[in-house]
Amino acid sequence: MNADIAPLAADVLGRDEAQTVVLLHPICANREIWRLQVPVWSSSLRLVLVDLPGHGLSGPAVGPARLEDFAHRLAGTLERAGIGQVSLVGVSLGAMLAQAFALAYPERISKLVLANAGAVTPQPVVELWNERQRNYRELGVEQHVRSTMARWFDDDYRGRAPLTVQWIESMVRGTTGEGYFHAVDAIKGMDHGARLREISAPTLVVAGEKDAAVKPEICAKLAQAVDGARLVRLPCGHISNVEAAAEFTEVVGQFLLD
Structure with missing residues (x-):
């Protein structure tokens, strides 16, 4: 790792002798989004909760805006901490980064959990992201927060879990x-x-x-493309580890410990 590039901010929790699992959060969130899983998983696993570049307490991203560069920065962070082989659990952007890391460092991967993400950003979706960037510039942060919550959680969940949604809003903001x-x-x-x-x-x-x-059909296509991958559907929207926290914790935890 380039000595001029600062490591990502991270917490290491759980059992030192256990399997190491790196938790990778969605865009506009940070490592705190895993706090619903930590009490259960930390009893059996060594957890590394990471803030991605420009998120949480991690310094701004440097160099090209590529998932491969995010992966290299994550690899350097793990190396500085003396961490070798890991399992990766990612939601949304975190799952995209997990793919990039697995392709760049296959020898360092034990298991992968890829949640709420595809493998390719097609041109129509690129245009959607371009529009979101324009709206951020023109309409400001609060509109960005509202539109993000509308994509991540449906009306029913926002009505049933307003305090949880406010917690996620604070990360986005x-x-x-x-x-x-x-x-x-x-x-x-x-x-x-x-x-x-x-x-x-x-x-x-x-x-x-x-x-x-990210429609479930896109996740199914990802699962079909990875040899031997298993697909599970949870009763939730985009932030599966929050909206379906108990189910996510159990299904993913059992997969990691099998």
Whole structure:
């Protein structure tokens, strides 16, 4: 790792002698989004909760806006901490980064959990991200927060869990525009489809049955492209580890410990 590039901010929790699992959050969130899983998983696993570049307490992204560069920065962070082989659990952007890391460092992967993400950003979706960036510039942060919540959680969940939604809103609001734009640019360049057959680690793909941001059919296509991958659908929208927290914790935890 380039000595001039600061490591990502991270917490290491749980049992030192246990399997190491790196938790990778969605765009405009941070490592705190895993707090619903930590009490259960930390009793059996060594957890590394990471803030992605430009998010949470991690410094701004540097260099090109590419998922591969995010993966290299994550690899350097783990190396500095003396962490070798890991399992990766990612939601949305975190799952996109997990794919990039697995393709760049296959020898370092034990297991993969890819939730609420595809493998390729097609041109129509690139245009949607371009529009979201324009709206952020023109309409400001609060409109960005509202539109993000509308994509991530349906009306029913927002009505049933307003305090939880406010918690997620605070993460989105607290993410810098620089961090958001750099991550969006990385997402727009994602193109892992032709290389997914290179992934040999045991893989679990998680889809949200009500996910309006990444339809479950897209997750199913990802699962079909990775040899031996298993697909599970949870009764939730885009942020599966929050909206279906108990189910996510159990299904993913059992997969990691099997």
